[in-house]
Amino acid sequence: MPQTTIYVSPRSLGAPDQRPPSVATTDLARLFAGSPALAGVSLRVDAARTVALLGSNGAGKTTLLRLLATAIRPSYGRGQVDGLDLDRDAALVRERVAYLSHATGLYDDLTARENLRFAAAMLGTPDADARVERALADVALEARATDRVRDFSAGMRKRLALGRILLGRPSLVLLDEPYAALDADGMAIVDQLLSAWREAGVSILIASHATDRLAPYLDGTVVLERGVVAAVSGEGVASLPVGPAGATARVAEAIQ
Amino acid sequence: MTDAGFVIAAYAVIIGGLGLYTVTLWRRLNSARRELDRDDEAR
Amino acid sequence: MKTRILGFAALAAVAAMTAIALFVVPADLNQGDAQRIMYPHVASAWLGYLSFGVTAISGILWLWKRDLRFDAIAVSGAEIGVMFTAFAIWGGMMWGRPIWGVFWQWEDPRLTTTALLLALYVGYLLFRRLTDDPQRRATRAAIVGIVAAVDIPIVHFSVEWWRGLHQTATIASPDRVLNPAAPMIFVGTLLGMLGAFTLAWGYLMIRRYQLARAELAREEAVRIGRLEDARRGVARSEAAR
Amino acid sequence: MSALRAEARTALAIARKDAVAELRGRHATVSTLFFSAVVLLLFGFALGPDSARLAAAAPGLLWLAVVFAGLLAVTRLHLLETDDGALEQLALYPVSRRAIYAGKALGGMAVMLVLGLVVLGAVGVLFAVDVASAWLPLLTTIVLGAVGIAAVGTFYAGVTVRLRAREVMLPLLMLPVLAPLLLAAVKATAAALAGDPFGELGAWLQLLVAFDVIMVVAGAATYGYLLED
Numbered sequence: 001m002p003q004t005t006i007y008v009s010p011r012s013l014g015a016p017d018q019r020p021p022s023v024a025t026t027d028l029a030r031l032f033a034g035s036p037a038l039a040g041v042s043l044r045v046d047a048a049r050t051v052a053l054l055g056s057n058g059a060g061k062t063t064l065l066r067l068l069a070t071a072i073r074p075s076y077g078r079g080q081v082d083g084l085d086l087d088r089d090a091a092l093v094r095e096r097v098a099y100l101s102h103a104t105g106l107y108d109d110l111t112a113r114e115n116l117r118f119a120a121a122m123l124g125t126p127d128a129d130a131r132v133e134r135a136l137a138d139v140a141l142e143a144r145a146t147d148r149v150r151d152f153s154a155g156m157r158k159r160l161a162l163g164r165i166l167l168g169r170p171s172l173v174l175l176d177e178p179y180a181a182l183d184a185d186g187m188a189i190v191d192q193l194l195s196a197w198r199e200a201g202v203s204i205l206i207a208s209h210a211t212d213r214l215a216p217y218l219d220g221t222v223v224l225e226r227g228v229v230a231a232v233s234g235e236g237v238a239s240l241p242v243g244p245a246g247a248t249a250r251v252a253e254a255i256q
Numbered sequence: 257m258t259d260a261g262f263v264i265a266a267y268a269v270i271i272g273g274l275g276l277y278t279v280t281l282w283r284r285l286n287s288a289r290r291e292l293d294r295d296d297e298a299r
Numbered sequence: 300m301k302t303r304i305l306g307f308a309a310l311a312a313v314a315a316m317t318a319i320a321l322f323v324v325p326a327d328l329n330q331g332d333a334q335r336i337m338y339p340h341v342a343s344a345w346l347g348y349l350s351f352g353v354t355a356i357s358g359i360l361w362l363w364k365r366d367l368r369f370d371a372i373a374v375s376g377a378e379i380g381v382m383f384t385a386f387a388i389w390g391g392m393m394w395g396r397p398i399w400g401v402f403w404q405w406e407d408p409r410l411t412t413t414a415l416l417l418a419l420y421v422g423y424l425l426f427r428r429l430t431d432d433p434q435r436r437a438t439r440a441a442i443v444g445i446v447a448a449v450d451i452p453i454v455h456f457s458v459e460w461w462r463g464l465h466q467t468a469t470i471a472s473p474d475r476v477l478n479p480a481a482p483m484i485f486v487g488t489l490l491g492m493l494g495a496f497t498l499a500w501g502y503l504m505i506r507r508y509q510l511a512r513a514e515l516a517r518e519e520a521v522r523i524g525r526l527e528d529a530r531r532g533v534a535r536s537e538a539a540r
Numbered sequence: 541m542s543a544l545r546a547e548a549r550t551a552l553a554i555a556r557k558d559a560v561a562e563l564r565g566r567h568a569t570v571s572t573l574f575f576s577a578v579v580l581l582l583f584g585f586a587l588g589p590d591s592a593r594l595a596a597a598a599p600g601l602l603w604l605a606v607v608f609a610g611l612l613a614v615t616r617l618h619l620l621e622t623d624d625g626a627l628e629q630l631a632l633y634p635v636s637r638r639a640i641y642a643g644k645a646l647g648g649m650a651v652m653l654v655l656g657l658v659v660l661g662a663v664g665v666l667f668a669v670d671v672a673s674a675w676l677p678l679l680t681t682i683v684l685g686a687v688g689i690a691a692v693g694t695f696y697a698g699v700t701v702r703l704r705a706r707e708v709m710l711p712l713l714m715l716p717v718l719a720p721l722l723l724a725a726v727k728a729t730a731a732a733l734a735g736d737p738f739g740e741l742g743a744w745l746q747l748l749v750a751f752d753v754i755m756v757v758a759g760a761a762t763y764g765y766l767l768e769d
Contacts, residue, residue: 107623266394422716
């Protein structure tokens with residue numbers, strides 16, 4: 001069993017009601033090869049909230065998370081994280097967002113420790129060596145620290161990717177199917193992470209199907225359906241009606 | 257081939273090519289605009 | 300309407316200058332009739348460079364202003380530039396054979412430079428087709444166009460030195476028409492042809508730009524339509540519930 | 541100043557990571573070294589067996605082999621980043637885009653340097669060229685050539701890494717841009733081997749320096765736009 005207290009190092013975050021919404025989007029849309037993966041989302045998630053993104057495959061959950069992580073740029077509409085524009089202030093957004101994607105983003109030829117050390121160097125983590133060891137312990141991989149990631153199972157890779165997130169100082173955490181591929185111990189690690197972040201006042205957006213498991217941590221839910229918000233519930237989450245696409249396009253053009 | 261032959265070959269390709277490109281461009285432009293209009297009507 | 304007038308002016312100018320270059324101007328004393336090829340050759344080469352310059356500058360403007368109209372200018376410049384560059388190479392070859400006895404004279408820096416230019420921008424045009432998102436295509440094309448333009452002077456100097464540092468046999472220089480000692484009528488004809496071709500270039504650039512705009516508008520309309528459908532689709536299915 | 545130092549640190553971290561992965565996996569070096577050896581052998585078949593002619597053609601063959609192998613090497617180095625979404629992860633780190641370019645280019649330079657030196661040795665052996673007598677100008681040429689190929693290659697590998705048709709597009713876009721480098725490097729090598737009878741070596745080396753500087757600046761300035769998708 002992993003340690004019970006996981007170390008997360010948030011930036012110094014003010015009182016939730018003093019902070020801008022963690023996520024605020026206006027008619028945010030993204031097309032791939034001409035077809036909309038996200039057709040238009042106007043969503044607000046307040047600071048220090050944990051919100052689940054629900055919806056069937058292809059509903060646009062991953063696309064929304066990638067847009068918020070600045071991994072991709074919006075085709076239309078705009079969005080903000082902590083009041084920072086996804087497009088104009090992308091560099092600042094990156095400092096505040098931690099994103100766990102389907103792909104783990106690990107280098108096969110490096111060991112677990114080397115992967116985390118590299119991430120720490122990229123993230124500018126202070127006291128990097130100690131933090132890397134701590135993160136390895138937190139995700140219960142210290143025994144495999146010197147093994148190459150190439151030989152890791154999917155679950156171990158996922159844990160290591162979670163360990164990498166622990167090295168940052170996010171104010172918003174985006175998790176795409178965090179429980180996928182994990183065994184019971186691994187899932188327990190995710191649970192602990194969620195409560196640690198929640199306590200630290202970090203906002204969390206989770207795309208997942210494991211609603212029962214998530215229930216104790218959630219402030220609200222957002223249901224996506226074919227690229228638009230079908231329903232929201234809970235506290236600190238709101239969805240505005242999306243305007244006609246033509247108007248969005250003109251707005252987008254004006255912004256450009 | 258005489259010098260005049262090369263001169264004719266050069267002018268034929270350059271001036272002819274210019275003309276050919278212009279005509280092709282007209283056709284491409286017309287068909288693009290027609291399609292645009294058709295899209296508008298369809299909506 | 301104005302564009303149409305420009306088109307007629309270009310047509311008349313090109314026709315007149317072609318007739319003058321072929322039938323009115325006397326043949327060069329040394330180079331004979333082959334010299335007549337120089338007029339459209341030099342004009343085409345100049346317009347090729349101009350077009351690629353336009354493409355690079357529009358690329359920079361797109362990255363700066365994020366207005367897709369600049370991308371439309373960029374693609375117009377590249378396509379028309381490729382055409383004029385190909386003309387320049389063809390003219391150079393047709394000139395080289397009677398003067399130098401070979402179609403391709405490696406000692407001539409211009410021909411080699413121009414051939415590399417053609418390769419650079421054919422690559423640019425092919426590359427453009429591989430991205431279907433207009434904004435991403437514009438961004439990627441812009442940087443490829445900028446780097447290609449940055450490469451042009453280096454290519455030019457390197458090929459120039461390549462010949463210059465070797466000091467091989469002196470060869471007939473293609474730009475003797477621009478030589479100050481050349482008779483005024485040659486210079487006049489060259490400038491006239493340059494003007495006529497530049498008019499044609501302006502006309503073609505405008506039309507090609509209009510085509511690019513129409514294509515962009517159509518692409519955009521399709522995308523907006525799909526977006527609209529997706530937004531309405533869910534609204535409908537909710538109403539049905 | 542400290543921002544610049546942070547960028548340098550980032551670039552070094554990326555290059556070090558590439559070096560470690562390369563030493564373990566040997567994706568870029570071993571296969572491309574053999575590839576360049578095969579290319580040299582084929583040149584020998586195509587132009588031989590007249591050894592005087594082969595020796596005369598040696599500078600050109602050397603650089604063609606290096607450029608072709610370099611094409612493969614930069615592709616391999618960027619494919620490393622396609623390990624399970626690594627490129628996207630790299631782009632998400634809050635570091636300057638220039639630094640990412642510099643890091644990837646640095647790794648490419650190291651690989652190209654090894655490649656250039658080995659091919660130079662192979663050319664010396666296979667085509668009976670005396671490379672030892674002019675080692676300093678040759679080494680300078682190889683270093684400058686390696687920097688240029690890596691600078692251009694890193695940029696174009698970034699341009700094409702996400703395309704389906706990257707195997708075709710990379711050489712199509714990159715080789716014409718590399719033409720001046722090839723020309724200058726071949727001339728510099730030939731001049732160095734001949735003992736620089738016309739005093740032209742310096743001019744070619746200057747051209748190589750100019751090419752390297754311009755391409756590194758252009759690559760660093762534009763690489764950020766490649767990472768956005």
